[in-house]
Every structure is written in structure tokens, then in C-alpha cells.
Amino acid sequence: MTRKVGFLIFPGVTLMDVSGPAEVLSRAPGYDIVHFSPQGGTVETSSGFAIAETAQPSLVDAASLDTLIIPGADLLPDQPWPDGLLDTAQFLISNMPGTHRIASVCTGAFVLAELGLLDGRQATTHWRNTRELAKRYPKIKVDHDTLHVHDGRFITSAGITAGIDLALSLVEEDHGAATARTIAQDMVVFMQRPGGQSQFVSHDIPTTVNNxxxxxxxxxxxxxxxxxxxxxxxxxxxxxxxxxxxxxxxxxxxxxxxxxxxxxxxxxxxxxxxxxxxxxxxxxxxxxxxxxxxxxxxxxxxxxxxxxxxxxxxxxxxxx
The missing domain is CATH 1.10.10.60 (Homeodomain-like)
Known part of the structure; x- marks a missing residue:
């Protein structure tokens, strides 16, 4: 059985949010990885590397997806939404089979949150942004520490390299712990990283005090x-x-x-x-x-x- 995994990318996307999970999945059997973007074509990432030949998704593409992964970017959530990102995400999710998985890496969680898909659910994002996620979307039960949170068909991960942890959890779910463990060993990463996001936090206390x-x-x-x-x-x-x-x-x-x-x-x-x-x-x-x-x-x-x-x-x- 082949599972199609789609990444929805956009200009300024964090390269590691895409390449990290993609590398994990490419080392496991039975995954067909595709890259979508709102306009199609070549998309430049935040580090200057370009991802070529991305596709504008069709109904057929959406209906065939097993897993959709929405990566993050430093420009989220403070700058305007990239052109077409929310509409394309909504199109893909609305036309995916209802039981299949929807995941985000880092600030990609803000896309799911803006669409109202995380209301009433547990979710996480990069530690620098968990407070903002909770403030903007108070219906979400924000987890400030866990590296990846599974709630129904929705899976959200912490920042950047936590996308690797998320992808390993997908492989374990689909193929078992032994396969995921072998990939983790080959990539020289933890199967389950010790600790959560709290160990990486430098200073997350608000600096502006009005009272x-x-x-x-x-x-x-x-x-x-x-x-x-x-x-x-x-x-x-x-x-x-x-x-x-x-x-x-x-x-x-x-x-x-x-x-x-x-x-x-x-x-x-x-x-x-x-x-x-x-x-x-x-x-x-x-x-x-x-x-x-x-x-x-x-x-x-x-x-x-x-x-x-x-x-x-x-x-x-x-x-x-």
C-alpha cells in the first residue's frame, strides 16, 4: 500500500520544516511524497534554496492524500498570510478523505488554527509562538512543552527539527516501532527525544508591561x-x-x-x-x-x- 503525503509549501517556508520530515518518510517504504503550493512552480524557501516543480493541487490530488503536512515559516504569524495559502489549505483539507491525517510543523499550526480546525483540540507550535497561539485562538488547548501532539486526525509539532520527531511518529504508526527506530538510527537522531520544548526556551516572558x-x-x-x-x-x-x-x-x-x-x-x-x-x-x-x-x-x-x-x-x- 502506497500512502501519498503532500507538503503545502509557500514562499519563505522554513526549509527544514519540509526537508526534515520528507527525509524521514523517504527512508520508509510505501510513501509517495508530493509538493503543493498555491501558485505552483518553483518556491523559494527562507534559506534561499528553491523547491522546484510544485503543483497546484487538484480535486484528484486532494482526494488521494493520506497525509497533508503544512510546514511553518518565520514570517508566520506576524506578517500577512502568503497569497493563496489559506484557500489552498482549505481546498486540500475539504476534499481529503475524512479519516486521513492533517499535520503541521512549527508555525504551520497557525494555518490550521486560522481555519478553525484546532478549536477544542490539543495542539502545539514552536515555543516562541505557543503564547501567541493561545492568545489568538483561545479555543485551542495549547501544549507549551510537548514536541508533537496527536489529537484525532490532527497532528501538530513544535519548531523546525520537531518535524523529524513528528514524521518518525507517522512511520511508527504506519509501519511499527522497529522501522521508525531504524530510520532514527540511520539519521543519528533520537527515536524519542528526551525532554520537551521547555529545555530549549531561552526567555519567553513578555517584556512589555503596561500595568x-x-x-x-x-x-x-x-x-x-x-x-x-x-x-x-x-x-x-x-x-x-x-x-x-x-x-x-x-x-x-x-x-x-x-x-x-x-x-x-x-x-x-x-x-x-x-x-x-x-x-x-x-x-x-x-x-x-x-x-x-x-x-x-x-x-x-x-x-x-x-x-x-x-x-x-x-x-x-x-x-x-
Missing amino acids: SIVRKAMDIFNADPQGHHSLASLANSVAVSPRHLGRLFQQEMGMSPGRWIEKMRLYTAQELILEGYSITAAARHSGFGNDENLRRSFERRIHMSPTEYRARFGTTFPEN
């Missing part, structure tokens, strides 16, 4: 990040009740004051660890106080220990 009370509370913390900052003490410092401060933070930052403080300390600790500070020094300077508090935060938020984090992200060169 003066929230801004003042943040300034108090930033002036002494190693100090003791409870909700009650911060609220007292800005002359509001703890409940009111918590509500303002939730409205402005999308999180509680305590969660914001932990995130700020965690980012500081990550930077210090990568700069070569010891775990103990990083814990002290970031405000966690001791190694155990730092370790617990790392395990809870990015699913690895500080030592593992240093080994994974510290340098591209092996340690002597």
Missing part, C-alpha cells in the same frame, strides 16, 4: 533577586492585597507572581551555568538559595537536572 503596579513589583524583585519575595511581601510593597496583585499578574503576564519569580530565577541560573558557574554558585546568585531548590525547579520546569542541562547545552565541543 504600573505589576511593573513596580517586578522592579522590586529585579533590584534584589536573591531576596525573599513572597506574594504577601510584594503585595505589601506595592500597597495592594495579595489577591489583587495575583489577579493583575495573571492579566498582564499570564502567570502568578510566584511563577514569574521562579521563571526569572531559572533563566538567570541557566545563563550562569552555561557561563561556567558551579551549580552551587548559580543557585546562590539566581536566588534559589541552594542546590536542591535549583534542582527541583530544573526537574519540574525543563525535565532535567542542572548538570544534564550544562552537558546538553554548554558547548558543541566535548569536554577534555
Whole structure:
């Protein structure tokens, strides 16, 4: 049985969003890979490479698809939609067999979201854009950490190389774990990558703060990040009740004051660890106080220990 897999590409598409999953699928038996685009012809990717001979999809093309994959691009979601992208996606999806799979890589999830197809479903996208996806489309249950999310016939993945993880999951679904594992080994990638997106997040806290009370509370913390900052003490410092401060933070930052403080300390600790500070020094300077508090935060938020984090992200060169 041959399964036809169509990629819907467009000018400025991220090349790896296409080539990564396509490479996985090309190494598995029984896939016929086709490239569609709104206008057909040659399409230039974000890195300057061109994908030639893309086709404008027909009814026959749509009806024969087993899987549609919509890749992402840096231009999404902030710039205007590429000409014809939404209409072409809608055409393909409307004319596909109703039980067949629809997937997105990275910010390709915004295409599915704009068409209303992810309402009420779990979905993900690149970690830089999960907050925006949730804000624009509040009916979607956005997963901020998982590398790929399967919900019915819809499969969404995190950013760029997570398209490889998504494609391996498709191969496993179609051909079994052994086939997917062999491909992963040949491509020198994990069959199931350890951790989720959280390990890659550098700084996802909003930088623009409009509320003066929230801004003042943040300034108090930033002036002494190693100090003791409870909700009650911060609220007292800005002359509001703890409940009111918590509500303002939730409205402005999308999180509680305590969660914001932990995130700020965690980012500081990550930077210090990568700069070569010891775990103990990083814990002290970031405000966690001791190694155990730092370790617990790392395990809870990015699913690895500080030592593992240093080994994974510290340098591209092996340690002597």
C-alpha cells in the first residue's frame, strides 16, 4: 500500500520544516511524497534554496492524500498570510478523505488554527509562538512543552527539527516501532527525544508591561533577586492585597507572581551555568538559595537536572 503525503509549501517556508520530515518518510517504504503550493512552480524557501516543480493541487490530488503536512515559516504569524495559502489549505483539507491525517510543523499550526480546525483540540507550535497561539485562538488547548501532539486526525509539532520527531511518529504508526527506530538510527537522531520544548526556551516572558503596579513589583524583585519575595511581601510593597496583585499578574503576564519569580530565577541560573558557574554558585546568585531548590525547579520546569542541562547545552565541543 502506497500512502501519498503532500507538503503545502509557500514562499519563505522554513526549509527544514519540509526537508526534515520528507527525509524521514523517504527512508520508509510505501510513501509517495508530493509538493503543493498555491501558485505552483518553483518556491523559494527562507534559506534561499528553491523547491522546484510544485503543483497546484487538484480535486484528484486532494482526494488521494493520506497525509497533508503544512510546514511553518518565520514570517508566520506576524506578517500577512502568503497569497493563496489559506484557500489552498482549505481546498486540500475539504476534499481529503475524512479519516486521513492533517499535520503541521512549527508555525504551520497557525494555518490550521486560522481555519478553525484546532478549536477544542490539543495542539502545539514552536515555543516562541505557543503564547501567541493561545492568545489568538483561545479555543485551542495549547501544549507549551510537548514536541508533537496527536489529537484525532490532527497532528501538530513544535519548531523546525520537531518535524523529524513528528514524521518518525507517522512511520511508527504506519509501519511499527522497529522501522521508525531504524530510520532514527540511520539519521543519528533520537527515536524519542528526551525532554520537551521547555529545555530549549531561552526567555519567553513578555517584556512589555503596561500595568504600573505589576511593573513596580517586578522592579522590586529585579533590584534584589536573591531576596525573599513572597506574594504577601510584594503585595505589601506595592500597597495592594495579595489577591489583587495575583489577579493583575495573571492579566498582564499570564502567570502568578510566584511563577514569574521562579521563571526569572531559572533563566538567570541557566545563563550562569552555561557561563561556567558551579551549580552551587548559580543557585546562590539566581536566588534559589541552594542546590536542591535549583534542582527541583530544573526537574519540574525543563525535565532535567542542572548538570544534564550544562552537558546538553554548554558547548558543541566535548569536554577534555
